[in-house]
Amino acid sequence: MxxxxxxxxxxxxxxxxxxxxxxxxxxxxxxxxxxxxxxxxxxxxxxxxxxxxxxxxxxxxxxxxxxxxxxxxxxxxxxxxxxxxxxxxxxxTGGDGLRLRLGLTDCATALASTRRVIAALTTLHLGLEIDFRVVDLVEQATGLTTGQIDAAFVYLPVPEDFHAQPLTTEARVVCLSSTDPLAQRSSVCLADLSDLPMVGLTPEVSRAGRDFWAVDPRPDGTPVRYTEHKVSRVESLLSAVSFDGARAFLPAVAAELYPRPDIRYLPVADLVPCTFAVAWPSAGRDAPQIALLEEVCRNLCDEGLPAGKP
The missing domain is CATH 1.10.10.10 (Winged helix-like DNA-binding domain superfamily/Winged helix DNA-binding domain)
Structure with missing residues (x-):
């Protein structure tokens, strides 16, 4: 026994x-x-x-x-x-090959944890075929809901009908235009960031996600002001910061992935960190390809995954 x-x-x-x-x-x-x-x-x-x-x-x-x-x-x-x-x-699978359709944003493809998970999957499960699909902030959720992808590498939070396996945790930073009055500071706090609006994300991003990434409301209860943008990609968000003088919060790794002379990334002393994860629909958790993915992610997390770039 x-x-x-x-x-x-x-x-x-x-x-x-x-x-x-x-x-x-x-x-x-x-x-x-x-x-x-x-x-x-x-x-x-x-x-x-x-x-x-x-x-x-x-x-x-x-x-x-x-x-x-x-x-x-x-x-x-x-x-x-x-x-x-x-x-x-x-x-x-009726004898057919097993396929896992993975959604990745442009940012997720460069992260060390993403590459470790994929490398472990392809090495430990040789019969698993992985189909990669590049998605934006909207497509990563709609793709899961409609069944176009089986799982996606995402930053939390995700809608309640998804299951998420956390991989890593990292700090968040504020993105500022290089001409922003705060751009010469070495760090800021949330109270320093109330005078200018945050870049607006598309309403197709979940309300929980929009609130988390804008820290809305702020700890003192103040609601956040937004620009009229409806952003679904990081590059568009950074352009809004650069040209329109807005601000935005991103994972700290963005400073390595998107270095630009017109953008400054600053630590925010009182900003809680963010979590990078793999998510899939809760209803599909018993699918064999998802079971393999969850097993690999859990084992790698038990040993410790690196945050940021390889």
């Missing part, structure tokens, strides 16, 4: 990979883990089995005699698990 102290398949897969590489750095890279995370996996497996699997020195890693004796059994367990998963996927 399975128990709470049984080894996990991920731990067993880590054992096999490290036994092949005999190097924590190379093995961690193959598993899309950090070296400390891989070390934790191996130590946890050794505790659960009650044996030492590897002999470690500052210069080399060796499989112990006990570890070598267990390797054939471990390969059988991992192989059987892979066969079970593949058989279940084949049955659920």
């Amino acid at each position: 399975a128990g709470a102290d049984d080894p996990t398949v991920q731990q067993l897969r880590s054992l096999l990979t490290l036994a092949e590489e005999l190097h924590f750095g190379r093995a961690a890279a193959r598993l899309y883990l950090t070296q400390p995370a891989l070390s934790l996996q191996i130590r946890a497996l050794e505790r659960r089995l009650g044996v030492q699997l590897f002999a470690r020195t500052s210069r080399r890693v060796e499989v112990t005699p006990v570890g070598r004796a267990l390797l054939p059994l471990v390969r059988n367990v991992v192989g059987a698990t892979d066969e079970l998963r593949d058989a279940a996927l084949s049955s659920s």
Whole structure:
């Protein structure tokens, strides 16, 4: 009977990979883990089995005699698990290949966490075909609702009928025109930003999303003023900031992704951070391709994903 102290398949897969590489750095890279995370996996497996699997020195890693004796059994367990998963996927798709349609904004394509998730999916699940679709702030939600995409990389919040798996958290910054009176400051607070309007997002973006990204209302209860723009892309938002003297909040990584001489990005001392996530319709959570995506995201999050660019 399975128990709470049984080894996990991920731990067993880590054992096999490290036994092949005999190097924590190379093995961690193959598993899309950090070296400390891989070390934790191996130590946890050794505790659960009650044996030492590897002999470690500052210069080399060796499989112990006990570890070598267990390797054939471990390969059988991992192989059987892979066969079970593949058989279940084949049955659920009628024998056809499994396809995952992923929506990404221009910003999301450059993020390290996005690339780690996709790399892990394509490496660990060779039978999964991924179809990438570039979407804007509106299309990422409507595409999920209409079934044109299965999941999307998004910044929270998302509508209530979506499920979201958080990936990373990062600060938000304010975008200012280089001619803005505050542009020469090193940082600001929300109270400094009440004199000029925020760039208006299209009404097709959810009200929760529009309120979050404008911080509306402000902590003191003051409602936010907006421009007449109906923006659905970051590039359009930045143009509105540059030419019309408005302001906007974006994830801190925007300063790396969209450097422009006419735009300044400043930290906001009292602005809560934002969360980057993968989202899909709650009703579709049991779909096999979504189950694979959720498993990969959860495992990577347990080990820690980097925010920002690679």
